[in-house]
Amino acid sequence: MTVPLRSLRFADAREAADLAAFLGRLLHYDRAAAVRLQAGGGVLAVFGRPPSFEVLAIRTVRLSGGHDFDVTVSAGELLEALNTDEAGGPAGLSALPAAVTGPPWAGMLPPRGGWQERPGLPGPVDLRTELTGAVAEFRSRDAALPESRRTRAERDLIGRDIWSRTVGDTELPLRAVHAAQSLGFLRPAPGFPVALLTAGPWLRLRTPFGSIALRGAGGGLGTLAVTVGTV
Incomplete structure (x- = not known):
């Protein structure tokens, strides 16, 4: 079950910019792209699927503070909610976008361990x-x-x-x-x-x-x- 978050702060401001670049590239291939977010152990994993390649793309971000959630959201709304400028506040998210119905691939994620x-x-x-x-x-x-x-x-x-x-x-x-x-x-x-x-x-x-x-x-x-x- 997803718990609503008031804010999500990243451990390093540079990772917010890197995540923004990743989301921008996903949206280049699919303007309606969705991403699945999994947080735990101080790390946020962002999963996307660029349709032109038929693969899963994974970008991780270190978090400041403990969070544990699993939710699928709009990539475009997530990009808009990102704060990448420390002058405008801590790098991260003021709030998560609303959850969306996950596409079929979101239920076929790779395992977390055993690699x-x-x-x-x-x-x-x-x-x-x-x-x-x-x-x-x-x-x-x-x-x-x-x-x-x-x-x-x-x-x-x-x-x-x-x-x-x-x-x-x-x-x-x-x-x-x-x-x-x-x-x-x-x-x-x-x-x-x-x-x-x-x-x-x-x-x-x-x-x-x-x-x-x-x-x-x-x-x-x-x-x-x-x-x-x-x-």
Whole structure:
């Protein structure tokens, strides 16, 4: 059961700005996006699902004070309620937005524990190189289509072929890396910490700025959508 909150203060003002950027990116892909919030142990976890990638995106924020709740709210209303300017008061929320009916994915969250790190994931620079090559390949194959076949269905087939490929010696599909890059989680710098973890059928790409989670082969979140943006 959700307990109404009068305020929610973050431990670090910079995390409010990072959360605002994350919510803004989610809203770029879906203006009606919802997010599920889970608070406990001094941490707020924010779950979203950018529809273009068919993955779950997770951003965590350290809280000042103890809170324990689980609620789904509008991403847009949460962004509007965020205070990211310390001059205007403590970084955080003056109040949570009203709860909304959760979308189907909100009932399919990854487990909180039991994660184990797996080998075989390329480093951040190699991941960026692979992404750049994938975007170039999509555009080249799309441009080569004859006019009669330049349809959404044909583009979906090309995208499915490219973004379902796995990276390195892992089962992680390239679309998860694309999502991490597009949501601001990934940095193409040598030494930037990235890791692949698994828990049961779940895969999780973890970085200091957030995580991308999805179920492994045969346990996806839905039909693979196709987008090509900047990398």
